[in-house]
Amino acid sequence: MVRSISSSPAVRKTTRAVLPGLIVVLFAFTISVPRALAQNDVGAVRRAYVYNLTKYVSWPQSKHTLLIGVVGDTGTGVAMKAMLDGKSSDGRIIHVVLNPPDSGLSACDLVYVASTETSASSHIFALVNVLPILTVGEDSRFLTHGGMVGLVRSADRIEIEVNLKSVRTAGLKMSSRLLDLATVVSNKETLK
Amino acid sequence: MRLASITNSLAGRITALVLTSVTVALTVFTLSLVVFDRKSSVQQLHAHLITSADMVGQNSTAALDFRDGEAANQVLQALEREPRIIVGCLYDASGVLFAKYLRSPEVSFCSSTAENLSVLDETKHSVLREVRRKSERLGSIYLVSDMRDVTARERRMILVAAALGCLALLTGGISGSILQRRITTPLRSLQQVMHEVATGDNFDARAEIAGTIEIADLARGFNRMIEELEHRNSMTRQAEASLHSQARTDALTGLPNRRLFTESLSQAVALARRERKAMGLLYIDLDGFKHVNDSLGHSVGDHLLCEVAARLGGRVRQSDMLARVGGDEFTVILRSIKGPSDAGVAADSLLQSLSSPFQLDGREISIGASIGISTFDNSHCDAIDLLKQADSAMYAAKRAGRNRTCHFNSELGNQARERLTLESELRGAIARGEIYVHYQPEYDLDTKRLVRFEALARWRHLALGEIPPIRFIPVAEESGLIHEVGAFVMEEACKEAVRWQTLSPFPVQLAVNVSAIQFNSDSAVADIAAILRRTGLRPELLQIELTESVMMGPVAVSGEKLKRLCELGVTLALDDFGTGYSSLSYLAELPFSSLKIDRSFVKNLSASPEALTLVRSLIGLARNMRMKVIVEGIEEPLQLELLRDLGANEGQGYLLGRPDGNPTARLDRRDQEPRSDSTQLQEAASI
Numbered sequence: 059m060v061r062s063i064s065s066s067p068a069v070r071k072t073t074r075a076v077l078p079g080l081i082v083v084l085f086a087f088t089i090s091v092p093r094a095l096a097q098n099d100v101g102a103v104r105r106a107y108v109y110n111l112t113k114y115v116s117w118p119q120s121k122h123t124l125l126i127g128v129v130g131d132t133g134t135g136v137a138m139k140a141m142l143d144g145k146s147s148d149g150r151i152i153h154v155v156l157n158p159p160d161s162g163l164s165a166c167d168l169v170y171v172a173s174t175e176t177s178a179s180s181h182i183f184a185l186v187n188v189l190p191i192l193t194v195g196e197d198s199r200f201l202t203h204g205g206m207v208g209l210v211r212s213a214d215r216i217e218i219e220v221n222l223k224s225v226r227t228a229g230l231k232m233s234s235r236l237l238d239l240a241t242v243v244s245n246k247e248t249l250k
Numbered sequence: 251m252r253l254a255s256i257t258n259s260l261a262g263r264i265t266a267l268v269l270t271s272v273t274v275a276l277t278v279f280t281l282s283l284v285v286f287d288r289k290s291s292v293q294q295l296h297a298h299l300i301t302s303a304d305m306v307g308q309n310s311t312a313a314l315d316f317r318d319g320e321a322a323n324q325v326l327q328a329l330e331r332e333p334r335i336i337v338g339c340l341y342d343a344s345g346v347l348f349a350k351y352l353r354s355p356e357v358s359f360c361s362s363t364a365e366n367l368s369v370l371d372e373t374k375h376s377v378l379r380e381v382r383r384k385s386e387r388l389g390s391i392y393l394v395s396d397m398r399d400v401t402a403r404e405r406r407m408i409l410v411a412a413a414l415g416c417l418a419l420l421t422g423g424i425s426g427s428i429l430q431r432r433i434t435t436p437l438r439s440l441q442q443v444m445h446e447v448a449t450g451d452n453f454d455a456r457a458e459i460a461g462t463i464e465i466a467d468l469a470r471g472f473n474r475m476i477e478e479l480e481h482r483n484s485m486t487r488q489a490e491a492s493l494h495s496q497a498r499t500d501a502l503t504g505l506p507n508r509r510l511f512t513e514s515l516s517q518a519v520a521l522a523r524r525e526r527k528a529m530g531l532l533y534i535d536l537d538g539f540k541h542v543n544d545s546l547g548h549s550v551g552d553h554l555l556c557e558v559a560a561r562l563g564g565r566v567r568q569s570d571m572l573a574r575v576g577g578d579e580f581t582v583i584l585r586s587i588k589g590p591s592d593a594g595v596a597a598d599s600l601l602q603s604l605s606s607p608f609q610l611d612g613r614e615i616s617i618g619a620s621i622g623i624s625t626f627d628n629s630h631c632d633a634i635d636l637l638k639q640a641d642s643a644m645y646a647a648k649r650a651g652r653n654r655t656c657h658f659n660s661e662l663g664n665q666a667r668e669r670l671t672l673e674s675e676l677r678g679a680i681a682r683g684e685i686y687v688h689y690q691p692e693y694d695l696d697t698k699r700l701v702r703f704e705a706l707a708r709w710r711h712l713a714l715g716e717i718p719p720i721r722f723i724p725v726a727e728e729s730g731l732i733h734e735v736g737a738f739v740m741e742e743a744c745k746e747a748v749r750w751q752t753l754s755p756f757p758v759q760l761a762v763n764v765s766a767i768q769f770n771s772d773s774a775v776a777d778i779a780a781i782l783r784r785t786g787l788r789p790e791l792l793q794i795e796l797t798e799s800v801m802m803g804p805v806a807v808s809g810e811k812l813k814r815l816c817e818l819g820v821t822l823a824l825d826d827f828g829t830g831y832s833s834l835s836y837l838a839e840l841p842f843s844s845l846k847i848d849r850s851f852v853k854n855l856s857a858s859p860e861a862l863t864l865v866r867s868l869i870g871l872a873r874n875m876r877m878k879v880i881v882e883g884i885e886e887p888l889q890l891e892l893l894r895d896l897g898a899n900e901g902q903g904y905l906l907g908r909p910d911g912n913p914t915a916r917l918d919r920r921d922q923e924p925r926s927d928s929t930q931l932q933e934a935a936s937i
Contacts (some may be wrong), residue, residue, distance in 0.1 A: 111316045148384060235312035239321055
């Protein structure tokens with residue numbers, strides 16, 4: 059039964075989440091997100107996605123804390139810290155670090171690359187590529203540069219794109235349920 | 251009625267029981283199965299729904315987390331492969347409907363919120379499960395299943411059960427019928443045998459040993475019971491036959507007893523009447539048997555009876571019947587005789603058989619018999635009459651002197667009838683005042699003085715007139731009325747005697763006759779003492795006169811009684827001396843003070859020298875025993891003279907005075923000498 063459902067044609071290319079619905083989700087998570095501009099709403103959705111992503115990804119070492127490093131746009135980092143720092147994800151306490159130094163990056167479990175910092179992403183990938191660190195970016199090109207998960211804006215929704223090979227190479231495991239929602243980008247695509 | 255007979259029969263009951271059992275068992279089984287199956291199906295369905303809900307819920311977690319409704323709908327779409335699930339509703343954490351699956355558009359049980367679920371009827375089953383990722387609650391899922399297949403399955407099962415039930419009933423009916431046949435057929439055969447035994451008394455009937463072990467055992471037990479019954483029946487019949495024989499046989503002699511004799515006599519009379527033939531009856535009574543019994547003992551008496559029976563039995567024909575009907579009484583039924591003469595020949599033959607003495611215990615005993623003969627010659631008499639006639643003839647033979655035979659004749663019949671009449675009249679005679687007393691004087695032959703009066707009973711019947719004592723005394727003795735008559739006479743006489751003493755200057759005795767029957771009663775002495783006490787007569791003024799027959803009983807008993815009478819003070823005289831045949835040898839031991847010589851000796855006294863010698867020797871004998879001699883029946887002066895010469899002490903007779911109702915006239919005579927009614931007598935008295 060489980061198999062029949064999990065092997066159901068639920069692997070789709072896109073996910074279309076309606077933004078007003080996300081607000082409700084955020085409320086459900088008891089995260090207070092003030093109503094703001096559309097740009098701010100997109101940011102909030104991405105932050106919520108980051109938080110949910112932590113629940114569907116397994117790291118090789120179990121720890122009591124989950125360290126998130128935010129690289130790039132400081133505003134995004136601040137908002138992320140405000141929203142997620144101190145929260146619990148599957149029993150791990152989340153700590154958000156803004157623009158950590160290179161040495162600090164390797165200690166992170168998740169590195170979020172703000173879109174304004176796409177030029178630096180190659181450098182970051184060089185540092186963390188072989189480590190079990192989940193890299194999350196904001197556009198499609200992020201995956202082509204070696205990123206693992208892209209929270210890509212498409213019209214009024216955020217789509218999840220996953221470079222499964224990178225994820226596996228890093229020694230991380232991603233829940234099939236997440237993969238059902240995500241667009242899996244192959245190596246070929248990645249190379250393109 | 252018919253139904254009742256079926257339900258009452260074993261066969262009907264067995265069939266009914268089998269069918270009822272099968273029906274009940276099937277019904278219970280089917281109902282249990284249906285209920286259990288439904289419950290089990292519902293439980294299974296519930297478990298299945300829970301599993302499905304949990305799986306779908308688990309697969310929906312990411313869709314809920316990332317608010318992907320389309321993905322959630324895709325996940326729920328998987329329920330399509332579960333035909334029983336018709337509705338699936340996914341609610342988010344706040345209870346708002348997030349995604350749904352409807353098998354057909356017309357069913358819609360998904361309410362907008364999880365708190366407000368639709369109310370379902372009995373044909374639907376639902377579960378509501380929470381959707382959790384680890385401990386975090388993400389929402390809930392609500393699945394509804396259709397129960398139609400459960401109901402359909404139930405229906406199918408009932409149908410199958412009904413079909414099986416019919417089959418089982420049919421099988422049960424057939425097997426029940428076979429079973430009841432196997433049981434009831436041998437039972438019916440047993441019943442048949444029982445019927446034969448019970449109604450037909452057919453103890454040869456036996457039940458067949460067949461059928462099951464129990465039935466065969468029953469049949470065996472039944473046969474044993476019949477054998478036991480047969481055995482008991484034959485025992486009972488033997489016992490009955492034995493009792494029948496015992497009840498009709500005399501234990502001492504082995505001869506038929508009175509009962510069998512009576513039955514046989516009736517049959518013989520009936521046969522003789524039918525065949526118009528004569529038949530005879532002999533009634534045999536042994537003479538003096540009582541004396542043998544009393545003097546030699548009962549064992550000798552019994553032995554004698556057996557010997558007598560054997561001798562009599564040797565003389566009767568095969569066709570005749572010898573029976574013992576009483577102590578010393580025998581009867582012989584003579585079948586098919588020509589007439590009374592044949593019966594007489596037979597009676598003489600029997601009498602002759604007893605003529606030679608019997609040798610018993612080294613003694614020689616002679617015994618005779620009196621035989622009454624009656625014959626049946628198609629007259630109107632019956633067995634009872636015939637027996638009465640033989641009995642009367644036997645008594646006549648006794649009266650005629652014993653050891654002889656006597657044919658019944660009409661004269662005897664008249665006598666018998668007269669005795670019966672007298673007996674019935676005598677019963678009320680005292681009460682009617684018909685019995686009275688006459689007194690005959692007795693004188694001292696030396697002093698010529700009156701010494702006593704003898705009291706003599708008289709009966710004057712209102713219609714029949716004067717009835718002489720010679721006729722009514724034997725009747726009184728035979729009927730037992732003698733006790734009453736004797737007591738009355740004695741009481742009257744004693745009263746009279748008391749009166750005499752006041753009129754006479756000398757004491758005058760009273761003589762009263764007491765019969766042997768009176769004397770032999772247990773209260774004889776006490777009765778006499780009571781009369782003396784009541785009347786006030788001095789005992790020495792009473793003389794009791796007894797005949798020799800009082801000594802026919804055991805001598806010791808008679809002697810003791812006589813002794814007690816003497817002790818009262820009365821004197822005893824032996825009456826009618828010389829007529830009996832008892833031995834004189836023991837007279838000396840008995841306390842008699844006087845002998846009364848019977849009138850028969852006096853009658854020929856003057857004409858016959860032998861009579862004179864006999865009287866002389868009697869007087870001599872009495873004197874030797876120191877007894878006074880009183881002579882009866884003196885009717886002539888010569889007799890009086892002779893007797894006085896012979897030494898007789900006292901005399902009585904018509905010459906000296908007839909019995910008289912008023913004896914006091916004689917008391918007036920100063921000299922108290924005998925007063926004769928004629929000149930001759932006066933002369934005689936003056937001698």
